[in-house]
Amino acid sequence: xxxxxxxxxxxxxxxxxxxxxxxxxxxxxxxxxxxxxxxxxxxxxxxxxxxxxxxxxxxxxxxxxxxxxxxxxxxxxxxxxxxxxxxxxxxxxxxxxxxxxxxxxxxxxxxxxxxxxxxxxxxxxxxxxxxxxxxxxxxxxxxxxxxxxxxxxxxxxxxxxxxxxxxxxxxxxxxxxxxxxxxxxxxxxxxxxxxxxxxxxxxxxxxxxxxxxxxxxxxxxxxxxxxxxxxxxxxxxxxxxxxxxxxxxxxxxxxxxxxxxxxxxxxxxxxxxxxxxxxxxxxxxxxxxxxxxxxxxxxxxxxxxxxxxxxxxxxxxxxxxxxxxxxxxxxxxxxxxxxxxxxxxxx
Numbered sequence: 001x002x003x004x005x006x007x008x009x010x011x012x013x014x015x016x017x018x019x020x021x022x023x024x025x026x027x028x029x030x031x032x033x034x035x036x037x038x039x040x041x042x043x044x045x046x047x048x049x050x051x052x053x054x055x056x057x058x059x060x061x062x063x064x065x066x067x068x069x070x071x072x073x074x075x076x077x078x079x080x081x082x083x084x085x086x087x088x089x090x091x092x093x094x095x096x097x098x099x100x101x102x103x104x105x106x107x108x109x110x111x112x113x114x115x116x117x118x119x120x121x122x123x124x125x126x127x128x129x130x131x132x133x134x135x136x137x138x139x140x141x142x143x144x145x146x147x148x149x150x151x152x153x154x155x156x157x158x159x160x161x162x163x164x165x166x167x168x169x170x171x172x173x174x175x176x177x178x179x180x181x182x183x184x185x186x187x188x189x190x191x192x193x194x195x196x197x198x199x200x201x202x203x204x205x206x207x208x209x210x211x212x213x214x215x216x217x218x219x220x221x222x223x224x225x226x227x228x229x230x231x232x233x234x235x236x237x238x239x240x241x242x243x244x245x246x247x248x249x250x251x252x253x254x255x256x257x258x259x260x261x262x263x264x265x266x267x268x269x270x271x272x273x274x275x276x277x278x279x280x281x282x283x284x285x286x287x288x289x290x291x292x293x294x295x296x297x298x299x300x301x302x303x304x305x306x307x308x309x310x311x312x313x314x315x316x317x318x319x320x321x322x323x324x325x326x327x328x329x330x331x332x333x334x335x336x337x338x339x340x341x342x343x344x345x346x347x
């Protein structure tokens with residue numbers, strides 16, 4: 001099945017078509033606290049793969065750390081492959097993960113005017129739009145080779161596509177991922193669909209994957225322009241459904257199990273941070289009801305209880321294999337993003 005005229009479409013960034021709600025708008029007054037400073041240092045000391053570099057740089061954007069974002073955007077471009085993917089280590093098979101670095105690259109370009117950064121953003125967009133492996137209905141696959149759809153991808157590629165001004169493709173990807181992974185009875189996303197075999201590779205409703213989905217959709221909602229109100233309302237509905245599904249499984253301590261609906265899996269920290277970030281962001285932007293704040297505050301308190309004296313979030317779904325309790329760059333990043341969103345909401 002031929003993708004719908006995708007090769008004939010222009011590169012929006014090359015024509016100056018960046019979203020009018022550029023990522024620079026996120027970085028207002030820097031957010032500072034002892035917790036934030038410790039968690040930031042801990043995160044920057046961690047080894048990082050492509051998506052970890054991307055989510056770490058997103059945390060720096062939302063904290064208002066301009067110089068660090070510029071440096072991280074530039075570093076992502078240092079590890080750029082010929083096909084346009086950025087922040088790639090030699091053994092990575094990532095397809096969508098590099099897209100999480102796009103915001104920092106665009107930020108660095110807007111700050112510095114360095115054309116190499118603009119070229120890198122354009123090349124990354126071109127890769128996702130034209131070259132990345134897809135399913136027959138046009139969903140961008142998460143890894144190569146194979147045709148696997150992961151819930152993680154909701155955060156990795158669609159928000160960058162929206163920042164590049166390609167709102168139609170961003171929404172299309174959200175709809176595709178939701179079509180493959182959404183469990184309407186549980187109001188949760190399953191983790192991995194194998195589109196080659198037409199079966200779930202991992203049907204479990206992984207907490208981290210549901211968090212990626214909530215945060216990714218929240219970012220897109222904040223990026224959509226006024227003339228995309230129907231799409232905006234649709235994504236708000238998707239996000240509210242997901243929040244309601246997750247919250248129904250929240251523990252009394254504000255945390256969740258690693259597989260959200262399976263109490264036999266370990267108690268995990270990062271989903272609480274990811275959801276609290278999404279809620280604070282949505283309430284601040286006016287598209288999410290204040291009634292969600294009670295749950296967000298409970299999640300935030302639960303997450304705070306898991307931070308050690310060095311600012312490291314404990315009990316997260318841990319690097320490098322994400323199959324047990326541990327620590328991770330993404331848990332550090334979402335602690336910081338949660339704190340930034342909370343501070344901005346509090347004024």
